[in-house]
Amino acid sequence: MHVPRFWREIPNRYTLVGTRCGHCNKVFFPPRAICPRCRRVGQLEPFRLSGRGRIHSFTTVYSGPRDFKDQLPYVLAIVELEEGPRVMAQVTDCNGEEVKIGDEVEMVFRRIKEEGEEGIIHYGFKARLVRKAGAGGS
Amino acid sequence: MEVGIVGYGAYIPRYRLRVEEIARMWGADPQQTKRSFGVEEKAVAGPDEDTVTISVEAAKNALRRGGVDPSLVGAVYVGSESHPYAVKPTATIVAEAVGATPEMTAADFEFACKAGTAGIQACMGMVEAGMIKYGMAIGADTAQSSPGDPLEYAAAAGGAAFLVGKLDREAVASIEATYSYTTDTPDFWRREMRPYPRHGGRFTGRPGYFKHTLSAAQGLMRKLGLTPRDFDHAVFHQPNGRFPVEVASELGFSMSQIRAGLLSPKIGNTYSGAAMLGLAAILDGAKEGERILAVSYGSGAGSDAFSLIVREGIERKRDLAPKVSDYLEDKVYIDYATYCKFTRKLVR
Numbered sequence: 216m217h218v219p220r221f222w223r224e225i226p227n228r229y230t231l232v233g234t235r236c237g238h239c240n241k242v243f244f245p246p247r248a249i250c251p252r253c254r255r256v257g258q259l260e261p262f263r264l265s266g267r268g269r270i271h272s273f274t275t276v277y278s279g280p281r282d283f284k285d286q287l288p289y290v291l292a293i294v295e296l297e298e299g300p301r302v303m304a305q306v307t308d309c310n311g312e313e314v315k316i317g318d319e320v321e322m323v324f325r326r327i328k329e330e331g332e333e334g335i336i337h338y339g340f341k342a343r344l345v346r347k348a349g350a351g352g353s
Numbered sequence: 354m355e356v357g358i359v360g361y362g363a364y365i366p367r368y369r370l371r372v373e374e375i376a377r378m379w380g381a382d383p384q385q386t387k388r389s390f391g392v393e394e395k396a397v398a399g400p401d402e403d404t405v406t407i408s409v410e411a412a413k414n415a416l417r418r419g420g421v422d423p424s425l426v427g428a429v430y431v432g433s434e435s436h437p438y439a440v441k442p443t444a445t446i447v448a449e450a451v452g453a454t455p456e457m458t459a460a461d462f463e464f465a466c467k468a469g470t471a472g473i474q475a476c477m478g479m480v481e482a483g484m485i486k487y488g489m490a491i492g493a494d495t496a497q498s499s500p501g502d503p504l505e506y507a508a509a510a511g512g513a514a515f516l517v518g519k520l521d522r523e524a525v526a527s528i529e530a531t532y533s534y535t536t537d538t539p540d541f542w543r544r545e546m547r548p549y550p551r552h553g554g555r556f557t558g559r560p561g562y563f564k565h566t567l568s569a570a571q572g573l574m575r576k577l578g579l580t581p582r583d584f585d586h587a588v589f590h591q592p593n594g595r596f597p598v599e600v601a602s603e604l605g606f607s608m609s610q611i612r613a614g615l616l617s618p619k620i621g622n623t624y625s626g627a628a629m630l631g632l633a634a635i636l637d638g639a640k641e642g643e644r645i646l647a648v649s650y651g652s653g654a655g656s657d658a659f660s661l662i663v664r665e666g667i668e669r670k671r672d673l674a675p676k677v678s679d680y681l682e683d684k685v686y687i688d689y690a691t692y693c694k695f696t697r698k699l700v701r
Contacts, residue, residue: 305401326403327401
């Protein structure tokens, strides 16, 4: 990924800023420019999601892309956020046996990958199971 | 002084490496090593964690306790000796991730293990001068140590964040006074482009840690006309489990005064996070009116001492974020090979 593309998406990747339609209140993440329901009467505005959600589905990745090799095996999940949108995210600090569909998660800020030893570091969100410690929204 | 701590937050990664496991690797006697360092296990950052992510977790916890709109934070200072970039601030990434940008100032601080408390002092000055409403000072590290070096038994990962603001009913503690003691002492250093620090071995003890920590603590007590008996709790920088206990005893503090803030036996030396995490652990259990002495130490060398008095805000705020004890309990043990992978020590 090029530096400008990563940079443009920082609000979405760091703080889960999506959009909400002021007409029908539906929340979109990643952000949409047009509300598919309301079309021209829709009024989309930036909206920050809470980062709380549940595991909608998940899988354990044993053979991943090069940037993620050191983390194998890792859990990749579709998380349904409490505002409605479903996002794909790694589930950090856990193994596949600990995760169940329906588990409560919170989005946390982690290193996703880096552009080699000299390039920029891509930070972004991952899901973490809500345990006794570390509980709370973002 | 009319400044105080409005919110505070801690973060310690889940992974732990036992001192026995490190001793096994290098052929040392495990029990004797544990005794001589006073450390049982150390906290290790996960493969997707670094000083930035640790700082963000701690800062978010501090904002939860502070109940402060992040856009009102006028300064973010991150003290560390393991900033992920050599050039590009940790503080801008942290500030963006917690929603404090863009009307604010930010910078990275570096002073071995005491850069975080230097950040607290900078925020105190700016708040008192009316330049900012709130300032966030963070001390966090993923401490580097050369494989096989004695530092490896303790060098750990973790951090804490303190939100500094004007003293009002929301404060969890007032900062009564601060006092620093600084000299040029080459006890520990890392040169440009080198991955691991070097140190003066035994020289790091008496002329380094003890001289500065003792002088700062004594200087602060002299300034305030206080003695160790006037404090309910004390926390000192914790390069291992023994130095802070020895320094406390030399100053005249008892074990019961330092117990709450002594974390190094369970998590090792979190460098810039160490004294600040200890202070966070004390606040987790402190009562209104109690007085706390906190003394950091950074090689090179200097110490910042603070006297704090716990305020009524603590009762409402301490349960709003995870406590240090929550992080101590939630842990997963790893072996030395996994530690090498997580800390990128493998050559390929």
